[in-house]
Amino acid sequence: MDFKEVLRAEKEYLIELRREFHKNPEKSWEEYRTSERIKEELDKIGVEYKSCAGTGVVAVIEGAKEGKTVALRADIDALELDEETELSFKSENKGLMHACGHDGHTAMLLTAARALVKTKDQLSGRVKLIFQPAEEMVAGAKELVKEGVLKDVEAILGIHLWSGLKTGKINVEAGPRMASGDYVMINFIGAGGHGSLPQQTVDPIAAASAFVMESQAVMSRESSPLDPVVFTIGKIDSGSRFNIIPSRAELEGTLRCFSEKSRTNASEAIERFANKIAAAYRAEAEVEIKEGTPPTVNDAEIAAYAQKAAAEIVGEDSIISMEKTTGSEDMAYYLNEIPGCLAFVGAGFEDDSKNFPHHHPEFNIDEDSLLIGASLYFNFAFNYLNQ
Numbered sequence: 001m002d003f004k005e006v007l008r009a010e011k012e013y014l015i016e017l018r019r020e021f022h023k024n025p026e027k028s029w030e031e032y033r034t035s036e037r038i039k040e041e042l043d044k045i046g047v048e049y050k051s052c053a054g055t056g057v058v059a060v061i062e063g064a065k066e067g068k069t070v071a072l073r074a075d076i077d078a079l080e081l082d083e084e085t086e087l088s089f090k091s092e093n094k095g096l097m098h099a100c101g102h103d104g105h106t107a108m109l110l111t112a113a114r115a116l117v118k119t120k121d122q123l124s125g126r127v128k129l130i131f132q133p134a135e136e137m138v139a140g141a142k143e144l145v146k147e148g149v150l151k152d153v154e155a156i157l158g159i160h161l162w163s164g165l166k167t168g169k170i171n172v173e174a175g176p177r178m179a180s181g182d183y184v185m186i187n188f189i190g191a192g193g194h195g196s197l198p199q200q201t202v203d204p205i206a207a208a209s210a211f212v213m214e215s216q217a218v219m220s221r222e223s224s225p226l227d228p229v230v231f232t233i234g235k236i237d238s239g240s241r242f243n244i245i246p247s248r249a250e251l252e253g254t255l256r257c258f259s260e261k262s263r264t265n266a267s268e269a270i271e272r273f274a275n276k277i278a279a280a281y282r283a284e285a286e287v288e289i290k291e292g293t294p295p296t297v298n299d300a301e302i303a304a305y306a307q308k309a310a311a312e313i314v315g316e317d318s319i320i321s322m323e324k325t326t327g328s329e330d331m332a333y334y335l336n337e338i339p340g341c342l343a344f345v346g347a348g349f350e351d352d353s354k355n356f357p358h359h360h361p362e363f364n365i366d367e368d369s370l371l372i373g374a375s376l377y378f379n380f381a382f383n384y385l386n387q
């Protein structure tokens with residue numbers, strides 16, 4: 001079977017479907033229309049499915065022969081953003097836009113499903129298709145995992161179209177690819193008073209300021225330069241007037257790490273340091289760290305599989321290495337449970353003036369990337385099951 005031919009026959013369907021999803025973006029947990037359309041497309045090819053985690057859809061394609069189960073994941077949600085492109089299929093939902101490429105992911109997975117159905121006589125095992133809601137809130141994957149979507153699944157592939165990578169290039173490599181994202185809140189509690197009489201007060205602003213500066217030194221001294229950590233305080237809230245020393249100073253920030261080890265170490269360092277700095281200034285500290293997404297770490301064996309499947313599509317030379325990023329992806333929740341990987345499929349135009357970063361109001365993808373992405377979903381699943 002020439003899998004490229006099977007996929008090429010679906011190119012028009014794929015592009016049309018992506019444009020339709022692009023025109024009708026929906027926000028996280030409210031992907032009602034998208035979810036209905038996915039089900040309609042699955043009905044057309046006789047694939048059984050069920051709803052999961054609200055607007056999620058999980059379908060199964062049974063191969064003719066017994067075998068393993070492999071999962072393919074596409075996220076389906078859009079962003080709260082006004083689209084500023086001139087596309088003929090521009091968003092018709094005001095204030096919402098597919099500015100991350102999830103419209104492409106959804107259309108790619110439905111297209112791969114059609115090709116898998118056409119070739120299921122040659123398939124040993126089953127393919128689980130996961131249409132996941134609420135990735136942009138890094139929440140959907142966690143819910144689906146909780147609902148048991150990975151039960152009996154041996155490996156999983158997720159794809160992200162990537163505007164920073166030219167169409168035709170694919171990146172899929174072992175190890176950490178995206179960072180964890182944890183929320184950090186630190187409250188410095190002092191004793192307020194008159195701004196002219198600091199000796200009668202415990203100044204929480206002085207303690208908080210010291211913490212903001214010194215915490216950067218702690219991160220750099222206590223984490224390996226080869227296992228980077230980002231700790232950013234993005235919000236400071238304190239005081240009501242120029243000549244009053246307040247009684248509280250509240251800081252909020254984000255912690256980004258690429259391994260569970262550095263994540264634990266950094267969290268401990270933040271807590272210890274906040275308390276010690278507070279004590280040095282006669283204040284007290286309350287520290288709260290809410291765990292968000294774990295780091296996205298690709299399994300070496302599955303990444304090698306995906307790499308081989310990708311090379312069969314775009315050629316060995318077009319499989320490139322790419323720097324990991326400090327953004328977060330909830331693909332991490334699946335990868336914490338079973339071996340798998342997240343692949344980045346180039347969707348950047350040759351002409352750089354047409355390329356915008358993800359989440360930008362002028363974001364767009366080169367549609368030639370769609371068939372490559374759909375082919376990767378297909379070829380990975382087919383090869384993995386028939387290995």
Ligand SMILES: [Zn+2]
Nearest residue numbers: 100136358359
């Ligand atoms: Zn995004």
Ligand SMILES: [Zn+2]
Nearest residue numbers: 100101102160
């Ligand atoms: Zn995304």
